[in-house]
Amino acid sequence: MTTMFSRHKVEDYKNWKRVYDEISNVRKQKGVTADHVYRDTNDPNYVIVTHQFNNKSAASDFANSDDLKAAMQRAGVQGKPEFWFGENQ
Numbered sequence: 001m002t003t004m005f006s007r008h009k010v011e012d013y014k015n016w017k018r019v020y021d022e023i024s025n026v027r028k029q030k031g032v033t034a035d036h037v038y039r040d041t042n043d044p045n046y047v048i049v050t051h052q053f054n055n056k057s058a059a060s061d062f063a064n065s066d067d068l069k070a071a072m073q074r075a076g077v078q079g080k081p082e083f084w085f086g087e088n089q
Contacts, residue, residue: 011076019075031058
């Protein structure tokens with residue numbers, strides 16, 4: 001199993017979360033099997049998200065998808081998000 005971690009600043013968390021919830025079907029279609037949302041304790045407009053996939057290929061495809069890019073733009077993501085991947089051992 002591969003976990004994709006992402007961290008990014010958002011203009012407004014409530015708006016970001018609304019858009020995130022709206023694309024739940026897209027996440028499932030792209031292979032997300034589980035997800036978690038965290039907020040930075042020092043700045044609640046920094047969001048840390050984990051998405052789990054069956055393999056790294058699906059995770060990479062999701063990270064580079066036009067659907068995710070469009071949703072991030074609508075959600076008010078500021079700057080370039082950070083993505084990194086980990087394998088369960």
